[in-house]
Amino acid sequence: xxxxxxxxxxxxxxxxxxxxxxxxxxxxxxxxxxxxxxxxxxxxxxxxxxxxxxxxxxxxxxxxxxxxxxxxxxxxxxxxxxxxxxxxxxxxxxxxxxxxxxxxxxxxxxxxxxxxxxxxxxxxxxxxxxxxxxxxxxxxxxxxxxxxxxxxxxxxxxxxxxxxxxxxxxxxxxxxxxxxxxxxxxxxxxxxxxxxxxxxxxxxxxxxxxxxxxxxxxxxxxxxx
Ligand code: FPP
Numbered sequence: 001x002x003x004x005x006x007x008x009x010x011x012x013x014x015x016x017x018x019x020x021x022x023x024x025x026x027x028x029x030x031x032x033x034x035x036x037x038x039x040x041x042x043x044x045x046x047x048x049x050x051x052x053x054x055x056x057x058x059x060x061x062x063x064x065x066x067x068x069x070x071x072x073x074x075x076x077x078x079x080x081x082x083x084x085x086x087x088x089x090x091x092x093x094x095x096x097x098x099x100x101x102x103x104x105x106x107x108x109x110x111x112x113x114x115x116x117x118x119x120x121x122x123x124x125x126x127x128x129x130x131x132x133x134x135x136x137x138x139x140x141x142x143x144x145x146x147x148x149x150x151x152x153x154x155x156x157x158x159x160x161x162x163x164x165x166x167x168x169x170x171x172x173x174x175x176x177x178x179x180x181x182x183x184x185x186x187x188x189x190x191x192x193x194x195x196x197x198x199x200x201x202x203x204x205x206x207x208x209x210x211x212x213x214x215x216x217x218x219x220x221x222x223x224x225x
Contacts, residue, residue, distance in 0.1 A: 001025070001043060003172025003196025016060045021198035023064050027072065030115055032202040034079040036209060039113045040162060044180050048088065048122035062093050065119070069099030073106060080112035086158035087121030116162065123182040130156035159184055167212045169205075171197045189215050 001022055008018030026043060033041050046061060053061075076083055083103045092100070096119075133156040137143035143152070154160065165181060165188045173194040177185065191208045193200070216223065 001045065001197040001200075002170065002174050004198060006172060007196040007198040015057060016064075018196075018198060019061055019064055023068055025198050025200050026068065027075065028201060029205060030072075030075065030079070030081065032205050033113060033115075034081070035202070036206065038209070040116070040165070041113070042086075042116040042118060042162070042165065042181070044118045044121065044178075046087070046119045046121070047179060048120055048125055049179070051091070051120070062096055065117075066095050066099050069096070069103050073103050076103065076107050076110065076115065080110045082107045082110040082114050084114050084116040084162075085119055086116055086126075087119040088125065089119060091120045114162065116159075118180070121158075121180075123177075123179045126158055127153075127183055130154075154183070157183060164188065167191060167208065169193070169200075169208050171195055171200050187217070187219050189217065 004018035004022040005015045006018070007021060008015050011017070026045075030041065033039075045065065050061070051058065075081075083100075085100050085104065089097060089100065100117075100119075130153050134143065134148055134152060138145060138148075159181070162184075164184045164186070168177070168180070168185050168188045168190045170176075170190065170192045173192060175192060177190075181188075189212055191211060193204060193208070195204060
């Protein structure tokens with residue numbers, strides 16, 4: 001969800017106003033997912049690297065998250081969406097963890113869609129943690145080294161119960177994955193727009209989905225094989 005800061009600067013506003021507008025975009029795009037039939041949406045809301053931002057910006061982002069969790073439960077219920085979170089959640093402030101637990105618990109039986117918030121998330125840390133868990137299972141004798149394959153590792157990622165993403169959308173013209181779902185996005189299509197995240201709306205989302213629909217996904221095979 002890139003470009004909140006740039007959007008704010010262009011408007012002559014403080015960065016936090018960009019994040020507030022970004023949270024409004026989140027609300028719109030969650031709605032659009034229901035309308036377009038997108039069952040899984042994963043938002044990179046806060047990376048492990050984002051902890052290095054000025055403490056005031058981090059605190060404001062955490063407050064926005066807290067507010068989002070307090071205010072959006074109704075929308076999630078209305079659209080039958082389950083909330084999920086991935087990342088080093090134990091690093092989040094207590095009110096955010098409480099809000100997450102409350103909304104995740106309240107929506108646990110919803111089955112039309114899954115909204116996953118990546119919070120304090122970094123893909124390399126996730127893969128390292130999965131490798132650690134594999135090593136622990138080998139040390140305990142419940143797994144042999146020969147049994148370690150792609151499936152065994154994927155089962156130990158935060159995303160074990162989610163399908164791999166089909167499409168990764170990046171806003172504000174960034175052409176990087178920035179430590180987001182590196183393992184899971186191996187065969188994902190990437191779609192980049194110059195528009196910032198606060199400008200990202202249902203029309204642009206529809207355009208991304210239409211473009212995605214025209215792509216030929218070969219997964220390493222020859223065309224039409
Ligand atoms: C990147 O833009 C955005 C973030 C680091 C935070 C994203 C957070 C939100 C959209 C609001 C809270 C989230 C939810 C789920 C309610 P940037 O600040 O790096 O912008 P820049 O690249 O233009 O500086």
